[in-house]
Amino acid sequence: xxxxxxxxxxxxxxxxxxxxxxxxxxxxxxxxxxxxxxxxxxxxxxxxxxxxxxxxxxxxxxxxxxxxxxxxxxxxxxxxxxxxxxxxxxxxxxxxxxxxxxxxxxxxxxxxxxxxxxxxxxxxxxxxxxxxxxxxxxxxxxxxxxxxxxxxxxxxxxxxxxxxxxxxxxxxxxxxxxxxxxxxxxxxxxxxxxxxxxxxxxxxxxxxxxxxxxxx
Amino acid sequence: xxxxxxxxxxxxxxxxxxxxxxxxxxxxxxxxxxxxxxxxxxxxxxxxxxxxxxxxxxxxxxxxxxxxxxxxxxxxxxxxxxxxxxxxxxxxxxxxxxxxxxxxxxxxxxxxxxxxxxxxxxxxxxxxxxxxxxxxxxxxxxxxxxxxxxxxxxxxxxxxxxxxxxxxxxxxxxxxxxxxxxxxxxxxxxxxxxxxxxxxxxxxxxxxxxxxxxxxxxxxxxxxxxxxxxxxxxxxxxxxxxxxxxxxxxxxxxxxxxxx
Numbered sequence: 061x062x063x064x065x066x067x068x069x070x071x072x073x074x075x076x077x078x079x080x081x082x083x084x085x086x087x088x089x090x091x092x093x094x095x096x097x098x099x100x101x102x103x104x105x106x107x108x109x110x111x112x113x114x115x116x117x118x119x120x121x122x123x124x125x126x127x128x129x130x131x132x133x134x135x136x137x138x139x140x141x142x143x144x145x146x147x148x149x150x151x152x153x154x155x156x157x158x159x160x161x162x163x164x165x166x167x168x169x170x171x172x173x174x175x176x177x178x179x180x181x182x183x184x185x186x187x188x189x190x191x192x193x194x195x196x197x198x199x200x201x202x203x204x205x206x207x208x209x210x211x212x213x214x215x216x217x218x219x220x221x222x223x224x225x226x227x228x229x230x231x232x233x234x235x236x237x238x239x240x241x242x243x244x245x246x247x248x249x250x251x252x253x254x255x256x257x258x259x260x261x262x263x264x265x266x267x268x269x270x271x272x273x274x275x276x
Numbered sequence: 277x278x279x280x281x282x283x284x285x286x287x288x289x290x291x292x293x294x295x296x297x298x299x300x301x302x303x304x305x306x307x308x309x310x311x312x313x314x315x316x317x318x319x320x321x322x323x324x325x326x327x328x329x330x331x332x333x334x335x336x337x338x339x340x341x342x343x344x345x346x347x348x349x350x351x352x353x354x355x356x357x358x359x360x361x362x363x364x365x366x367x368x369x370x371x372x373x374x375x376x377x378x379x380x381x382x383x384x385x386x387x388x389x390x391x392x393x394x395x396x397x398x399x400x401x402x403x404x405x406x407x408x409x410x411x412x413x414x415x416x417x418x419x420x421x422x423x424x425x426x427x428x429x430x431x432x433x434x435x436x437x438x439x440x441x442x443x444x445x446x447x448x449x450x451x452x453x454x455x456x457x458x459x460x461x462x463x464x465x466x467x468x469x470x471x472x473x474x475x476x477x478x479x480x481x482x483x484x485x486x487x488x489x490x491x492x493x494x495x496x497x498x499x500x501x502x503x504x505x506x507x508x509x510x511x512x513x514x515x516x517x518x519x520x521x522x523x524x525x526x527x528x529x530x531x532x533x534x535x536x
Contacts, residue, residue, distance in 0.1 A: 071352045075345065082344060086336035097410065100340060101450055107344050111351055178324040186332040204294065205329035211296055230287050237325065 074114050077123045078107065084124065085131055088202050092135050094191050102139050106131045125209065129217045132199060181240060185247065189239035197232030204229050281314045289315055293322045339405060346401035354394045395476070395516060396484050396498050396505045398451050402458055403472040403503065403518040409445035409460060419446050423457050429477040432510060433459055434533035441471050441529065451476045466521070471529070474516040481514060483507045491531045497523060506530050 085106060089099035110117075110130050117126055193201060203214045204225075211229075215222045279286045284305070291297065292305045309316045413419040420433040426448055433443070441461030449456045456476040462468045485498030485507065495508045504526045507516040517533075519526055 067352055071348060075348065079341065079344070082341060083333075083336050086340065087333045090334050096337075097448065100337075100343075100407075103336070103340075104344060104347055105450075108347055108351055111348050178321070178328040181328050183332045186328055190329075190332065201329075205326055206333055208330075211291070211294070226287060226291070230290065233290075233325070 070114065071111075074111050078110060078127060081124050081127050082107075084207055085127060088128070088131065088207060089135070091187070091190050091198065091202050091206065092132075092195075093139055098139060102131065102135055105134050105138070109134060122213065124207075125213045125217055128203065128207070128209070132217055177244065178240075181244060182247070185240060185243040188243060189236045192239050193232055193236055197228055197235060200225055200228045201232040201236060205233070279314065279318055281312055283312070284308060284315055286318055289318045290322055293319055293326065339407070343401065343405045343407075346404065347398070350394060350397035350401055353397060395451065395474075395478070395481055395507070395514070396500055399472070399474045399505055399516045399518045400501055400503050402449055402451075402474060403470070406470065407447060407449075407458075410447045412445035414443050416443055419443060419459065422446065423475075427455055427457060427477075429513060430511065431457055431475050431513060432535040434473065434515075434535050436461070436529070436534070437532050439465060440532055444470075449474070452478070454478060463521075469520065471521075472518045474514075474518065476514050476516075477512070478514050479512055483509070483514065488527060490527055493530065495527065495530050497526065499523075510535050 082103070085103050086099055089102045089106075090096065093099045093102055106127065110127055113130075117123070190198060190201060190206075199218060200214060203209045203217060204211075209217065211222050211225050214225045214229075218225070289305070292302065297305065309319060411419065411422045413422070416433040416435050420431060423431050423433065423446055433446070436442075441463055444460040444462055446460070447458045449458045451474070454476055456474060459473040459475065461471040461473070463471060483496040485496040485505070488495045488497055490508075493508045493510075495506050497504065497506050499505070503518055503520055504523055505516055505518050506526045506529075507514060508530065509515070517526060517530060519529070521529070
C-alpha cells in the first residue's frame with residue numbers, strides 16, 4: 061500500500077547519506093562545466109537522478125563514488141555538448157567570472173624554490189590549468205587529485221580499466237603541470253630559466269594529447 | 277618516462293604518494309627513498325603538487341543546499357503521485373471501477389496520473405532560491421531578445437502597467453530536463469516583493485489548479501507552501517507566475533500582463 065512514512069524515511073535516509081558530498085560534487089561539477097550555473101544544474105540533476113535510483117544503491121557501499129558515477133555520466137550525456145557550445149559563445153565572458161574559490165594564500169616558500177614550486181602557486185592558476193585539460197584527462201585528474209579517489213574507484217566511476225586510469229592520470233598531470241609552469245612564469249612565481257630546467261621534467265607526449273583533443 | 281633512477285618508475289612513485297600501496301609495499305618504497313635522492317625528490321614534488329590541487333577545491337554556495345533539498349522534496353512528492361500508476365498500489369475493486377471512469381474522463385492524461393504538482397513545486401523552489409540573474413534588465417524587449425538567443429523556443433517577456441511589477445532581469449534554469457527561463461520582477465507597491473515568472477516549453481504537462489478565465493486566457497491557479505501560482509499557455513509555452521500575493525491580486529497581475 062501507499063506509505064507516506066516510507067517515502068519520508070527514504071528521503072531522509074537519502075539526504076543524510078548524500079548531502080555531505082554536495083560540496084565535493086559541486087567542486088567537481090565546476091571544473092567539468094567551468095561555470096557556476098551549469099555546475100549547479102549538473103549537481104541538481106545528479107541529486108535528482110540519485111534519488112530516483114536510490115533503491116538501486118547498495119547500502120553500506122561507497123556513496124560518494126556512486127554519486128560521482130552519476131555526476132560523470134550525467135555530464136558526459138547531457139552537459140558536455142551544451143557546455144562546449146556555450147564555451148564558444150561565452151568564453152570571453154567566463155574569463156572575468158567570479159567563481160567562489162576556497163582561496164588560500166600560497167604556503168610558505170621553502171629553502172629550495174625550484175623544488176617546492178607547487179607550494180607557491182595560486183589557486184586561480186591551478187584552476188585555469190585544470191580547465192585547459194582535454195576532458196578525458198580532466199575527469200581523471202579531478203577524481204584523483206581534487207577528490208582523492210583511489211585508482212580502482214576511478215576505474216569504477218568511469219567504467220574503464222585501472223590501467224587506463226593510470227596512464228590518463230600520468231599524462232593528465234604532466235600536461236597540467238606544463239600549463240601551470242606557463243602561468244607561473246607569466247605571474248613571476250618562477251623565472252624563465254628555472255622553467256626551462258623544469259620543463260624537461262614535465263615533458264608530455266604531445267601527439268597523444270592532440271589526438272585526444274581532436275576526439276573531444 | 278625515466279626520471280633518472282633505474283630502480284623505480286615515476287608512475288610507481290606517484291602511486292605510492294596517491295596511497296595505492298599496502299603497508300609492506302610502503303615500507304619498501306620508504307627504504308628506497310632513504311637512499312635515493314632522485315626518487316625522494318619526485319615524491320616531494322608530487323606531494324606538493326597534490327596539496328596545490330586540493331587547495332583549488334571550491335565550496336558550493338550556501339543557498340544551494342536549500343535548493344537541492346527542495347528539489348528532492350518535490351521529487352519525493354511526485355513519486356507518491358506516480359504510485360497511483362501501479363495497479364498493485366490501488367485497492368483492486370475500487371481500481372476496476374475507478375479506472376474505467378478515469379479512462380472515460382481522459383484516461384492517462386488525467387491530472388492524477390501525471391506529476392501535476394511538479395511544475396508548481398519546482399517553480400516555488402526556484403522562486404524561493406532567488407538565484408542571481410544571468411541578464412539584469414529593466415526593458416522587456418532586451419530581456420526577450422537575450423532569452424531568444426539562449427532558448428530553442430520563442431518566449432514573450434510580459435509587460436505590465438506602470439504601477440505593476442518592475443522587470444529585474446532573467447535567469448536560465450531547467451525544469452524536468454527542459455530548458456526554462458526565470459523572469460524576475462519586483463513589486464514597488466508591496467515593499468519590492470519579488471514575483472517570478474517561470475517559462476518552460478512543456479507540451480505534455482497538464483497545468484495544475486483551478487481553472488479561471490482571465491483576459492481571454494485560460495489560467496490555472498494553485499496554492500502551495502504559502503505561494504500562489506498562476507499558469508497559462510501562450511503559443512504552447514507554459515508561463516507560471518509565482519508570488520506570495522493573494523489569489524485576486526495574482527489574477528489581476530495575469531490580466532494586466534501584455535504578451536507581445
